Amino acid sequence: MSVLRWAIPLLAAAALLGGGWALREAHRGEAGAATGGGTRGAVAVEVAEVTRGALEQRRELTGTLEATAEIVVAPKVGGRLDRITVDLGDPVTRGQVVAELDDEELTQAQAQAKADLAVAQARKVAADNALKIASRNLERVDGLRRRGIASEQELDTTRAAKLQADAEVAVAASEVTRAKAALRGAEVRKGYTRVSVDWTDGPQQRVVAARHVDDGTMVAANSPLLSVVGLDPLVVAVHVTEQDYGRLRVDQPITLRTDAHPGEEFSGHVARIAPVFARESRQARVELEVDNPDGRLRPGMFVHVRVVLAQLEDAITVPREAVVSHDDGSAVFVLADDGQTVRLQPVTPGVDDGERVAVEGVAPGARVVTLGQQLLHDGALVVIATTAEDAPAP
Numbered sequence: 001m002s003v004l005r006w007a008i009p010l011l012a013a014a015a016l017l018g019g020g021w022a023l024r025e026a027h028r029g030e031a032g033a034a035t036g037g038g039t040r041g042a043v044a045v046e047v048a049e050v051t052r053g054a055l056e057q058r059r060e061l062t063g064t065l066e067a068t069a070e071i072v073v074a075p076k077v078g079g080r081l082d083r084i085t086v087d088l089g090d091p092v093t094r095g096q097v098v099a100e101l102d103d104e105e106l107t108q109a110q111a112q113a114k115a116d117l118a119v120a121q122a123r124k125v126a127a128d129n130a131l132k133i134a135s136r137n138l139e140r141v142d143g144l145r146r147r148g149i150a151s152e153q154e155l156d157t158t159r160a161a162k163l164q165a166d167a168e169v170a171v172a173a174s175e176v177t178r179a180k181a182a183l184r185g186a187e188v189r190k191g192y193t194r195v196s197v198d199w200t201d202g203p204q205q206r207v208v209a210a211r212h213v214d215d216g217t218m219v220a221a222n223s224p225l226l227s228v229v230g231l232d233p234l235v236v237a238v239h240v241t242e243q244d245y246g247r248l249r250v251d252q253p254i255t256l257r258t259d260a261h262p263g264e265e266f267s268g269h270v271a272r273i274a275p276v277f278a279r280e281s282r283q284a285r286v287e288l289e290v291d292n293p294d295g296r297l298r299p300g301m302f303v304h305v306r307v308v309l310a311q312l313e314d315a316i317t318v319p320r321e322a323v324v325s326h327d328d329g330s331a332v333f334v335l336a337d338d339g340q341t342v343r344l345q346p347v348t349p350g351v352d353d354g355e356r357v358a359v360e361g362v363a364p365g366a367r368v369v370t371l372g373q374q375l376l377h378d379g380a381l382v383v384i385a386t387t388a389e390d391a392p393a394p
Helices: 002-036 104-146 152-191
Strands: 043-049 051-067 070-073 079-084 091-093 097-101 194-196 205-211 226-229 234-240 253-258 266-273 284-290 302-319 324-326 329-335 342-352 356-360 367-371 382-384
Touching: 051 342, 051 356, 104 152, 234 302, 253 284, 302 342, 302 367
Parallel strands: 043 382
Antiparallel strands: 043 367, 051 234, 051 302, 070 226, 079 097, 091 205, 097 194, 205 226, 234 284, 253 266, 253 302, 266 284, 302 356, 324 329, 329 342, 329 367, 342 356
């Protein structure tokens, strides 16, 4: 009885092992027939020719158009806003008056300053006249003293009066100078009620991007009234990795496309390259400029940018998918002359345009495997699969 208890499980295990071995052999036979295309052990692959020609390494980047400059227009003095002479989307020129404040109070201050100046000038005239009289008295008394008619005390008194007149002239002159400065300040403050827009460089014309207040509003000094932006050129900010950073340079040409103008390309150039990388993204900011003389491009538009990082006039190239990783390097499987085997050939990849790669280590005219490499090894048997392009026309 005990023998039967052990024998039954052993027989069941043997049956299972035998069935699994049979299933694996059947699957292996089917796989060989499928991949061999009738040739047992051969792997079906697709191949392409190694070519020689020009090659460009391009990058497609995305970004958003930004204005090159933005000016916030604000008054230098507070008051009631009489009117703004421009509105959203209007063009403005350098130095143009775009807003006016109520200037009644400052007009009165200017009139007061003019009156103060007139009083100071009158005092100056009086002081000048007093000085002339004091000078003549001093001359007369000095002559009398030399003749012994006037006393020394009279001469000293006359001299003191002359010195007092000199001081009064100096004080009056200072009051005139102060009154002139006050008048000039009042004139400047009154001029601040006419708010103009100005900038130092770039085109003479820009555009109003935003209006922040309405007519009649009480505004404080430095309160924003308008935002003015430059639309020619525009800026695109993109971020590049360390791999591409070293191939960029200032003034390098670029082209960009936007969904707002399908089928059109706009030209520009690299304007500025950040000298540091962001810690979080390990990318550097690059600013591109694009000319916009007709104003068809607008800040805020999403754009696709193409930049050529490298160019080769005479390069040996293979399809990108032909290059595989091997022993910490790169390699391709080259089809032998017999057309039935492949050899693993190490290569040094270079410029990559996204479809083809410049390589060193293979000769033009050779054929390399582009599909099926994961099943290959050096010296493996292959059979070239017929693609739809290679199939003969019916």
